[in-house]
Amino acid sequence: MSQIFARGSSGSSWALSPSEMLFKAADRTSRRTRSTGRRRLVLISGLAMLGIAILFIVGAPLFVSQSPIAIDVLHPLSPPLTAGHLLGTDQYGRDVLARILYGGRIDLAIAFGATSVTLVFGTIVGLVAGYFGGWVDNLLMRIVDLFFAFPFLVLIIAIIAMLGPNLLNMFIAIWITSWVSYARIMRAQTIVAKKQQYVLAARALGYSRLRVMFRHILPNTASAVIVFSMVDAIGNIILAASLGFLGLGVQPPTPEWGTMISDGQNYILSSWWIATLPGLAIVFVGVAFSLIGDGLADILRPGDR
Amino acid sequence: MADPLLTVSDLRTYLGTRHGVVRAVDGVSLIVNQAEVLGVVGESGCGKTVTCRTIMGLMPRKGTFSSGQVVFHPRGEGNLLDASSREWQRLHGAQLAMIFQDPMTALNPVRTIGDQLTEAVTAHARMSREQAHERAIGLLVRVGIPAPQQRMKDYPFQFSGGMLQRALIAIALASEPKLLLADEPTTSLDVIIQDQILSLLLELQRDTGMSMILVSHDLAVITEVCDRIVVMYGGQIVEEGDTATIISAPRHPYTKALLEALPQGGERGQLRSIPGSPPSLIDPPGGCRFAARCPLVTDECRSWDTELLSTDGVGHRSRCLRHAVLQTQIGRPEAWAQETGQADLA
Amino acid sequence: MSRFGTLPRRLVHLVVILFGITLVVFFLLRLIPGDPALAILGSSYTHQRATAIDDSLGLNKPIWTQYGLFMDHLFHGNLGYSYFYNEPATTVIVAHLAPTVFLVIYAAVLAAVISLPIGFLAGVHRGGVLDQASRVFFTVSFAMPAFWLGIILLLVFSVHLDIFPISGFGTGVAGHLYYLFLPALTIALGFSTVLIRSLRAATIATLQAEFVDTAKMKGIGYTKVLRRHVFRVAVLAVVAVYGVNLAYLISGTVLVENVFSLPGLGQLLVNSVSNRDYPVVQGVALLFAVLIVVINLLTDIVQASLDPRVGQEIGE
Numbered sequence: 001m002s003q004i005f006a007r008g009s010s011g012s013s014w015a016l017s018p019s020e021m022l023f024k025a026a027d028r029t030s031r032r033t034r035s036t037g038r039r040r041l042v043l044i045s046g047l048a049m050l051g052i053a054i055l056f057i058v059g060a061p062l063f064v065s066q067s068p069i070a071i072d073v074l075h076p077l078s079p080p081l082t083a084g085h086l087l088g089t090d091q092y093g094r095d096v097l098a099r100i101l102y103g104g105r106i107d108l109a110i111a112f113g114a115t116s117v118t119l120v121f122g123t124i125v126g127l128v129a130g131y132f133g134g135w136v137d138n139l140l141m142r143i144v145d146l147f148f149a150f151p152f153l154v155l156i157i158a159i160i161a162m163l164g165p166n167l168l169n170m171f172i173a174i175w176i177t178s179w180v181s182y183a184r185i186m187r188a189q190t191i192v193a194k195k196q197q198y199v200l201a202a203r204a205l206g207y208s209r210l211r212v213m214f215r216h217i218l219p220n221t222a223s224a225v226i227v228f229s230m231v232d233a234i235g236n237i238i239l240a241a242s243l244g245f246l247g248l249g250v251q252p253p254t255p256e257w258g259t260m261i262s263d264g265q266n267y268i269l270s271s272w273w274i275a276t277l278p279g280l281a282i283v284f285v286g287v288a289f290s291l292i293g294d295g296l297a298d299i300l301r302p303g304d305r
Numbered sequence: 306m307a308d309p310l311l312t313v314s315d316l317r318t319y320l321g322t323r324h325g326v327v328r329a330v331d332g333v334s335l336i337v338n339q340a341e342v343l344g345v346v347g348e349s350g351c352g353k354t355v356t357c358r359t360i361m362g363l364m365p366r367k368g369t370f371s372s373g374q375v376v377f378h379p380r381g382e383g384n385l386l387d388a389s390s391r392e393w394q395r396l397h398g399a400q401l402a403m404i405f406q407d408p409m410t411a412l413n414p415v416r417t418i419g420d421q422l423t424e425a426v427t428a429h430a431r432m433s434r435e436q437a438h439e440r441a442i443g444l445l446v447r448v449g450i451p452a453p454q455q456r457m458k459d460y461p462f463q464f465s466g467g468m469l470q471r472a473l474i475a476i477a478l479a480s481e482p483k484l485l486l487a488d489e490p491t492t493s494l495d496v497i498i499q500d501q502i503l504s505l506l507l508e509l510q511r512d513t514g515m516s517m518i519l520v521s522h523d524l525a526v527i528t529e530v531c532d533r534i535v536v537m538y539g540g541q542i543v544e545e546g547d548t549a550t551i552i553s554a555p556r557h558p559y560t561k562a563l564l565e566a567l568p569q570g571g572e573r574g575q576l577r578s579i580p581g582s583p584p585s586l587i588d589p590p591g592g593c594r595f596a597a598r599c600p601l602v603t604d605e606c607r608s609w610d611t612e613l614l615s616t617d618g619v620g621h622r623s624r625c626l627r628h629a630v631l632q633t634q635i636g637r638p639e640a641w642a643q644e645t646g647q648a649d650l651a
Numbered sequence: 652m653s654r655f656g657t658l659p660r661r662l663v664h665l666v667v668i669l670f671g672i673t674l675v676v677f678f679l680l681r682l683i684p685g686d687p688a689l690a691i692l693g694s695s696y697t698h699q700r701a702t703a704i705d706d707s708l709g710l711n712k713p714i715w716t717q718y719g720l721f722m723d724h725l726f727h728g729n730l731g732y733s734y735f736y737n738e739p740a741t742t743v744i745v746a747h748l749a750p751t752v753f754l755v756i757y758a759a760v761l762a763a764v765i766s767l768p769i770g771f772l773a774g775v776h777r778g779g780v781l782d783q784a785s786r787v788f789f790t791v792s793f794a795m796p797a798f799w800l801g802i803i804l805l806l807v808f809s810v811h812l813d814i815f816p817i818s819g820f821g822t823g824v825a826g827h828l829y830y831l832f833l834p835a836l837t838i839a840l841g842f843s844t845v846l847i848r849s850l851r852a853a854t855i856a857t858l859q860a861e862f863v864d865t866a867k868m869k870g871i872g873y874t875k876v877l878r879r880h881v882f883r884v885a886v887l888a889v890v891a892v893y894g895v896n897l898a899y900l901i902s903g904t905v906l907v908e909n910v911f912s913l914p915g916l917g918q919l920l921v922n923s924v925s926n927r928d929y930p931v932v933q934g935v936a937l938l939f940a941v942l943i944v945v946i947n948l949l950t951d952i953v954q955a956s957l958d959p960r961v962g963q964e965i966g967e
Contacts, residue, residue: 149668152898153905158676258796265802290790
């Protein structure tokens with residue numbers, strides 16, 4: 001039950017009246033719920049983590065002198081903290097740290113490249129479907145439903161199976177399949193937004209439908225898809241790594257986190273670091289995106305009390 | 306037969322929200338006697354609902370801060386605000402019950418009415434399934450729901466608003482409470498149904514001898530059913546007394562304005578609404594909280610540390626410094642018009 | 652008024668989707684650059700076999716006839732011939748069915764067992780230790796690739812602690828339960844993240860509903876209120892999420908079967924891709940898609956039976 005204070009108010013020798021004491025207690029709680037500091041902290045930590053990751057990965061040559069594909073027959077399977085190899089070497093003597101940093105380029109490229117395209121395309125489709133309704137909506141949503149009927153990974157594997165495993169085909173496969181989530185979200189948002197005052201007003205003023213869609217509805221509803229894109233980015237990184245793990249991504253000797261984990265699987269009993277460390281890299285970047293997503297969600301939609 | 310059932314003394318409920326401290330209830334004292342119907346009237350946001358919920362112990366734990374005394378006499382002289390959850394479990398339903406404004410949201414949408422009703426019936430009494438079922442049907446009949454056998458198997462969305470409110474009343478009365486709090490029970494219903502529900506409540510109250518606190522923003526509803534009235538404004542009580550006196554001789558400008566806002570039978574004329582809006586409960590103004598909208602306001606009112614003053618009637622109190630002015634104005638509209646500068650009242 | 656009144660409409664919708672799936676799968680094969688017959692036969696290429704394939708697939712005929720032939724074969728259970736296994740594709744696929752089905756069901760049950768209590772309690776005791784801890788835990792695990800998590804679990808529990816076997820399917824139901832625990836757990840953990848978040852949010856929202864106050868007001872005690880009213884309503888939100896994310900489960904099997912060397916459909920799919928065994932790839936993709944459609948249908952039915960309002964709303 002709620003906090004209880006002095007009974008009755010007569011003959012009180014307190015410096016503060018009961019009502020003032022009550023107020024102070026309520027005020028403390030009120031201030032606590034208002035503190036936005038923690039929310040921003042989440043967003044900033046996420047951005048910081050991502051920044052660090054990008055810095056090390058893109059600027060890899062600045063941090064490691066070894067080449068990621070240089071084979072060193074004399075030092076295979078060296079554990080971390082061996083001289084010259086901070087994170088050890090794999091079965092071919094290649095430096096693990098270098099491979100992680102250079103390998104990250106592929107996964108990050110997918111995270112940004114694949115996500116941004118699907119974000120834009122899916123958002124537009126959703127906007128159009130939601131706004132125009134009718135047969136346009138029906139047709140587009142049937143197509144979306146169709147894609148949702150397939151297990152994601154299976155469809156992508158099937159596409160890559162047909163096209164051949166390489167980096168470009170990974171992008172293509174993801175572009176073909178990932179836009180549907182954005183379309184669904186954006187359509188739902190648009191349908192709700194369509195009925196709002198500001199849209200009715202804009203149309204009444206004679207603005208073209210295109211203009212209303214992109215300059216009125218879109219800015220007001222974009223927050224949902226932007227937050228989702230963070231989640232999607234994590235998904236795409238994991239997807240890229242999964243394909244690499246299954247041997248359906250980039251081919252050796254190009255380093256990539258997924259393929260490294262797959263390689264390391266065979267040596268799991270003796271040299272755990274080959275498979276484990278790239279996974280930590282994935283988790284690190286994933287958590288970064290997650291924090292950014294949470295932070296953005298809090299800021300763009302302050303709903304939680 | 307003034308035998309108090311519930312005594313509330315200086316009740317305050319402050320809510321710690323992200324917008325600041327909301328003084329929802331700011332020093333409310335009232336008494337409900339046995340077999341009496343007390344009306345609580347006021348605009349939205351005046352604190353009537355929070356008062357009821359505080360009395361019933363239904364305010365959320367986090368962020369709610371209450372002080373004062375709430376004594377439910379059958380339980381003893383202890384403060385209800387201090388009651389433990391275990392105590393509340395014994396009190397809820399069997400001693401105190403409450404019905405809410407919107408019956409659609411006040412009932413669980415995915416369980417049958419029968420389920421929810423028998424749950425209430427068996428909350429405080431042991432009986433077999435068949436007995437509970439029989440009692441539940443009996444209750445449905447009592448509140449005037451036709452075809453009760455069939456209705457027991459129905460879900461809330463299959464009922465009309467009026468029928469659902471009757472079911473809610475049945476649930477509230479299942480364990481024969483001594484005090485029923487009804488928070489705007491008719492507000493979301495059609496006018497015709499409103500009357501039916503009010504009659505039902507009155508009938509049930511007379512039959513069982515329980516007491517009722519009826520909350521509404523509609524003075525017409527209150528005056529139909531209540532023995533005594535309490536008028537709330539800005540988290541405080543501004544006038545209290547028995548119904549007949551308050552209707553015929555209001556002693557607070559707000560009450561008078563509420564009475565005048567009621568459409569007069571058969572008369573055509575201007576709709577007299579009260580200009581302005583209720584004060585913010587986060588930062589209430591000092592002095593009289595009605596000052597900004599009061600036609601009788603003086604400078605003294607704005608700096609007055611308000612309290613309920615006795616007036617000419619027995620048990621009739623008003624939180625107005627100038628209540629005596631109202632005393633002299635009743636029946637002399639020209640004088641009232643002169644005093645307040647309103648030329649159209651005559 | 653029947654509770655399932657609008658179900659017929661859903662069924663029609665379903666059939667349309669199924670047709671769409673067959674279309675997609677049909678076109679998948681034709682995505683391959685070059686001659687499909689050559690691609691299918693690979694090293695088993697002989698002119699005779701190529702001609703036979705051309706005939707059965709109708710590669711010389713217009714595309715609609717080809718589709719017709721495809722659908723005709725499909726209805727007769729003929730998914731093509733796997734030259735890699737030297738058996739009809741259907742036979743190969745059926746042989747790999749059991750482990751995957753078992754794994755999916757096992758993971759689905761584990762996910763429910765994990766997420767329902769945690770999600771609900773996190774919502775009830777919002778801001779409490781369980782809530783904060785589970786949020787941190789699941790933010791991190793969400794970023795973990797399923798296969799990596801599987802490897803870590805394998806490393807810890809099978810290799811170092813030797814509690815669970817490293818690979819294989821086991822014999823008999825008990826054996827399956829034992830052997831499949833780690834792989835099912837791997838998938839379940841990933842799935843649970845979403846479920847817990849969902850249930851937590853639903854619980855918090857439901858707690859603010861007025862019918863919860865009515866329930867409290869009856870005097871039945873807070874525990875019963877939570878169990879019979881809050882949980883019952885909040886869990887409905889999760890059923891929908893469960894269904895939508897089931898695709899995750901299916902995808903998860905592909906990866907996890909690889910890590911734990913389970914002879915299931917996922918393993919089959921990946922190997923067949925490497926082996927250029929296109930009929931099998933096609934068949935597995937089709938089967939997975941149909942499986943998802945069926946699961947979605949089941950989810951709808953479960954939802955309709957738990958929530959009487961849904962029967963009215965289906966067909967928005």
